[in-house]
Amino acid sequence: MAEPGDETLVTIMMLVGAALCFCGVVAAFRPRTGSAVILTPTTVTFEPGTRRELTTPWEALLELRPTRFKATMRVEVRSLAGRTDYDASLSCVGPLTLHTLLHYYWQHPQARDELAERRSRERLLERRFGIE
Numbered sequence: 501m502a503e504p505g506d507e508t509l510v511t512i513m514m515l516v517g518a519a520l521c522f523c524g525v526v527a528a529f530r531p532r533t534g535s536a537v538i539l540t541p542t543t544v545t546f547e548p549g550t551r552r553e554l555t556t557p558w559e560a561l562l563e564l565r566p567t568r569f570k571a572t573m574r575v576e577v578r579s580l581a582g583r584t585d586y587d588a589s590l591s592c593v594g595p596l597t598l599h600t601l602l603h604y605y606w607q608h609p610q611a612r613d614e615l616a617e618r619r620s621r622e623r624l625l626e627r628r629f630g631i632e
Contacts, residue, residue: 537586537602541612546586
């Protein structure tokens, strides 16, 4: 039990309170991350819900190219619907895997139906991006 004049308990409580406030501020100003790329059998959407959103049909893609910008890996996308350079470091699968996955489904339209099922997840987990 604290003796009169012993501020240790008060100091600990103040530090805990300050840490909680700091965490709240960081959470409030942290950039929102969500599904950064959405693949469907007919379209691919980059950065949905943002001002940089680009949705394009697979058939309208003209180029997918990995690039490096400063310390980030990006996927440069050119399509008939527009152009974007997507920060692939936001991807939960990693930038090179994302590029390989996008390229696979772009070049293999017969496999795009997998994107509506679990087969695409299995392909990703097994890293099966070759010709079958």
